[in-house]
Amino acid sequence: MPMPTALIAEDEELLAAHLRQELKALWPELQIVAMAAHGEEAVTMALTHRPDVCFLDIRMPGMTGLEAAAQLADDWEDTAAGGSPFPLLVFVTAYDQFALQAFDRAAVDYVLKPVQRERLAQTVSRLKAALAQRQQPPAALESAIEQLRGLLGVPAAPAAGGTAAAAPAGAPAATGGPATPLRHLQVGVGESIVLVPVDDVVYLEAADKYVRVLTADQEYLVRISLRELLPQLDTDRFWQVHRGHIVHVDAIERVHRDDTGKLTLRLRRRPERLAVSRMYGHLFRAM
Incomplete structure (x- = not known):
């Protein structure tokens, strides 16, 4: 041995x-x-x-x-x-x-x-x-x-017809949506501040100390980490699917599973394909 x-x-x-x-x-x-x-x-x-x-x-x-x-x-x-x-x-x-x-x-x-x-x-x-x-x-x-x-603190798989349930409290890294979820992202563009409704967001991507905010036709940078932003979002509507990606659930059109079991998301209003990590694969299952 x-x-x-x-x-x-x-x-x-x-x-x-x-x-x-x-x-x-x-x-x-x-x-x-x-x-x-x-x-x-x-x-x-x-x-x-x-x-x-x-x-x-x-x-x-x-x-x-x-x-x-x-x-x-x-x-x-x-x-x-x-x-x-x-x-x-x-x-x-x-x-x-x-x-x-x-x-x-x-x-x-x-x-x-x-x-x-x-x-x-x-x-x-x-x-x-x-x-x-x-x-x-x-x-x-x-x-x-x-x-x-x-x-x-990764949410449990969604119940039939419902949304993902929060993990038990007490974990070192807890999740669960805030009492009043964020409704707008304040984004600096030149000398202006643009208020981007979170409803318009297709997905969010970690970019070092920033987050890329992608809507159907725009891209912004927010000076915050993905880890800091996630607790401010409604986790019934925004799912983390990878260490570097959070997706608006309504923007997901299809989930593709390849021969090795890996999952990829096809989005409704963006051309990118997003990988789902093993840690979050349980969120997607056929009803």
């Missing part, structure tokens, strides 16, 4: 070194194949090295540990194409006990900062048992995606 492998993603160098040292003492057989300093690097390294376990810091600059895990789940090669099993996930966090209830509900393991050997020993024991009884690859990936949906 090959030696188990792991990736550590932690932006604080001393904490990363401490975790690596503690793992070496508790689990000598474990090979640390990669050390990442931020979320984007964690995704790249995990896709390259295909570790059995990923230790992901929750709060990293740029992409958080949860977002990195979601991106990794979306990019992980399908087992039908020769992909390896999706890694077991352990989150390293400084969240208080209330927030940790979300991790307990999602059955995802976590360790608190600063990492204590006794608690890490429990995690190591669980990981060894999980690796010994590892699920078949497709089931492992689907299970991880379902857990991540709960942690990220």
Whole structure:
């Protein structure tokens, strides 16, 4: 049986070194194949090295540990194409006990900062048992995606004839529409401010620290991140379908599924085709 492998993603160098040292003492057989300093690097390294376990810091600059895990789940090669099993996930966090209830509900393991050997020993024991009884690859990936949906607050699939239901409260990243959803976007155009009704928006696209706002025949830039804008929208009408895209539900004409199961949206008033990530594929199902 090959030696188990792991990736550590932690932006604080001393904490990363401490975790690596503690793992070496508790689990000598474990090979640390990669050390990442931020979320984007964690995704790249995990896709390259295909570790059995990923230790992901929750709060990293740029992409958080949860977002990195979601991106990794979306990019992980399908087992039908020769992909390896999706890694077991352990989150390293400084969240208080209330927030940790979300991790307990999602059955995802976590360790608190600063990492204590006794608690890490429990995690190591669980990981060894999980690796010994590892699920078949497709089931492992689907299970991880379902857990991540709960942690990220991704809405549940729409009820028949209804809209997407909000995820349970208590997750580290909660969603759900505001009491008074945004009705207009104030967009700077030259020396003027244009009020764009959200009803006119076809979709929104992340563009670094900006958001591209696309209507049927116009495009604007708003100085806000997609993550900041989403909580201000009516999430019954605006669905996040990818880390970088939010779509007006009424603007979706058709959802195409290819031979590999990947979903693509065709829009009513725009020529672009938008990919749906695995994290949000459950929102689209035939009635």
